Amino acid sequence: MAFVDEAKFFVKAGDGGNGCASFRREKYVPKGGPNGGDGGKGGSVIIRATKKLHSLIDFRYRSHFKAGSGMNGQGKDMHGRNGKDCHMDVPTGSVIKDAASGQILADLLNDGDMFIAVQGGDGGLGNTHFASGTNRTPRIATKGKEGEEKWLKIELKLIADVGLVGLPNAGKSTLLSKLSAANPKIADYPFTTLEPQLGVLQFKYHEPCIIADIPGLIQGASKGVGLGHTFLRHIERTRILLHVIDVESESVEEDYRVLENELQSYKEELVRKTHFLILNKIDKVPSKKLKELEKHFALSGCKTVRISALNGDGIEGLKVLLAETLEEYRAVPRRTDPNENERIVSDHGERESGEKDSS
Ligand SMILES: Nc1nc2c(ncn2[C@@H]2O[C@H](COP(=O)(O)OP(=O)(O)OP(=O)(O)O)[C@@H](O)[C@H]2O)c(=O)[nH]1
């Protein structure tokens, strides 16, 4: 299951410069011929895919992209300068559509793929073009053509690398907000998160990764209790699962068992995935309790990580662990899923409809 992120933006190519109508004026040359230069060509808006980008976050800050207009031609056969192209970088995997018709215009799969979104207008012709045997003093020059403009839609399919699972109120959304720039709703009651949320975790020296925070699971979720477990399909293809546990709970071991059971009843595969047990809210319990819990989980072969999502303790260590673990996985290609068409909420704060995407 992939998350679809999308944005709308406006592109406008540069207008062509006007051609010029002028005549040579020199001493002793009473009737100089035409010497009006052509107008410059307008710049185009060119969209280029780069693997350095991983989200459409930049579109939150900018939605209009304009190329430069061509300069007008001048006398003395001077052509106008061409307008500057506008280069836009988008993440690889972006699909560009016409916003009005929905028609796919480009599928920018590979690093370096380019697409001319709108062509600059041609420059007008200077009057030199119109001189002929019968008309040696043409006073006409043509106007530059207007650059194209349109609204486009960009869609990016994101596949989460890391999934956050846990009982309601365990602190999953708080953790997402600490690991990424996402701003999910956090509150001291169960089922705060009603729809999966995405965030992008940026590393200093590694490729960024995408984290999915899903609604809390409770005993019986697999039978539809609470919010059910259909959300789990959003994390089916993640590389890593973080099982977020509230260590303040009276029954941490039991909570963990419930979580494992629900994951298992959804799909056996989910419990076999690489996972780390995140002991959250360590600020709320004495270290004696933590040590006991660590000992308990170590016996079952589970790797634990202590954190306080609230005050940030242990978050840096967790980031390093995620970066290193993901690095090992990068070399292995992920299987593709033909049914990746669900839309959900991303950390751009845009809420999408649940409709199926036909692309
Ligand atoms: N003291 C303390 N409180 C925390 C910590 N992490 C989260 N909380 C609090 O726990 C409550 C629940 O946090 P959320 O992040 O909304 O929990 P959630 O797991 O996303 O909950 P659901 O979306 O309902 O499943 C909030 O009041 C948080 O402020 C922590 O490390 N320490």
Ligand SMILES: [Mg+2]
């Ligand atoms: Mg939540």
